[in-house]
Amino acid sequence: MEADQPERTPDGRYIVVKGRRWRATDPEIPEDVAAALRRHLMAVRRAVAASHRNQDPAAEKLARSRVHTAKVALGERGTPWWEQSLAERRRRWEAGAAELDAAGEPGQRTARPADG
Numbered sequence: 001m002e003a004d005q006p007e008r009t010p011d012g013r014y015i016v017v018k019g020r021r022w023r024a025t026d027p028e029i030p031e032d033v034a035a036a037l038r039r040h041l042m043a044v045r046r047a048v049a050a051s052h053r054n055q056d057p058a059a060e061k062l063a064r065s066r067v068h069t070a071k072v073a074l075g076e077r078g079t080p081w082w083e084q085s086l087a088e089r090r091r092r093w094e095a096g097a098a099e100l101d102a103a104g105e106p107g108q109r110t111a112r113p114a115d116g
Contacts, residue, residue, distance in 0.1 A: 036101075044070060
């Protein structure tokens, strides 16, 4: 195990941080996709903090929803990745990545077609 990596349970399904178990990221996610999902996750976590500081409940709710989307895509929430087929796992991370990519950066509104 590398020094910068958290301890894992023997089955590899969980990481252990300060004595607490957390579900590990799905190891089948290609590294470039996992890295993009982690970037989204960190951005939306910052958006949660900013919306909380700004006392903006609507923005906080949206940001928390995006955190959940990223965590599910990574396999850290929702149906455990080890209970899904590889095809189900791929659909999960591809759908989550597409949704987060379409949402854009936190704080930005997605473009809507003009009425007309």
